[in-house]
Amino acid sequence: MTSSTHPEYDYLDYPKTRPRDDFWGQVRRTINGRPVGQAQIDMIVAQIRTALALTNTDMLLDLACGNAALTSYLVGECAKVVGVDHSAYLVDVALEHFHRPPNTEFIVADVADYLASEPTPERFTAALCYGSFSFFPTETATRVLHLLHQRFPNVRRILLGNLPNKTYANEFYRQRGRKPDRLDSPYTQIGIWRIPAELAALAEDAGWNTTILTMPAAFFASGYRYDALLIR
Numbered sequence: 001m002t003s004s005t006h007p008e009y010d011y012l013d014y015p016k017t018r019p020r021d022d023f024w025g026q027v028r029r030t031i032n033g034r035p036v037g038q039a040q041i042d043m044i045v046a047q048i049r050t051a052l053a054l055t056n057t058d059m060l061l062d063l064a065c066g067n068a069a070l071t072s073y074l075v076g077e078c079a080k081v082v083g084v085d086h087s088a089y090l091v092d093v094a095l096e097h098f099h100r101p102p103n104t105e106f107i108v109a110d111v112a113d114y115l116a117s118e119p120t121p122e123r124f125t126a127a128l129c130y131g132s133f134s135f136f137p138t139e140t141a142t143r144v145l146h147l148l149h150q151r152f153p154n155v156r157r158i159l160l161g162n163l164p165n166k167t168y169a170n171e172f173y174r175q176r177g178r179k180p181d182r183l184d185s186p187y188t189q190i191g192i193w194r195i196p197a198e199l200a201a202l203a204e205d206a207g208w209n210t211t212i213l214t215m216p217a218a219f220f221a222s223g224y225r226y227d228a229l230l231i232r
Helices: 038-052 071-077 088-097 111-117 138-151 166-175 196-205
Strands: 059-063 080-085 104-108 126-130 157-164 209-213 225-231
Touching (some): 038 225, 059 071, 080 088, 080 111, 196 209, 196 225
Parallel strands (some): 126 157
Antiparallel strands (some): 209 225
């Protein structure tokens, strides 16, 4: 059996080790180290579209947007997408490859600090955080959910996507010959594992109602991840 020690998730430097146009590799949207196929991306985009029910008048806030490869699929779904990420490198990739003014805007900032300081929060009507929420320390996750509810009054729906389900952590690591340790750490390559009830309680404390969503069985991570739709 291999070591149970999980490597740290090096979000800021790891993307720089990948080719500039390896968009899914940069954000570790991979299967056994290889970028996922288009069919997998299509399932993700379909889930986002259905959950957020975007229209051409919506203003979407994409939190921890990374290089905006996923964000780019949503540009035509709404009036504008604003992506925020604390990696200057990934935002630079987003600006180079996926910026479509005036329909996109990309900002380098800590997500929680941005939410606390955005000068016109009322312009947003929906929010997305896909594949990144588990990397927020619990204090940050709590702050993010509260700020969205308190300062962004017109945001009616938030999708938190690709959340690791603690219920299946033991089986996930057993299949990989490892022991499930550090499940509560946001600094591993998967981040914090939460059962859906834990996530729902975190959201409810901030004022959100939660619906747990699952992906089709053909989705590569359907066996151990889920999505959460938060509604005001």
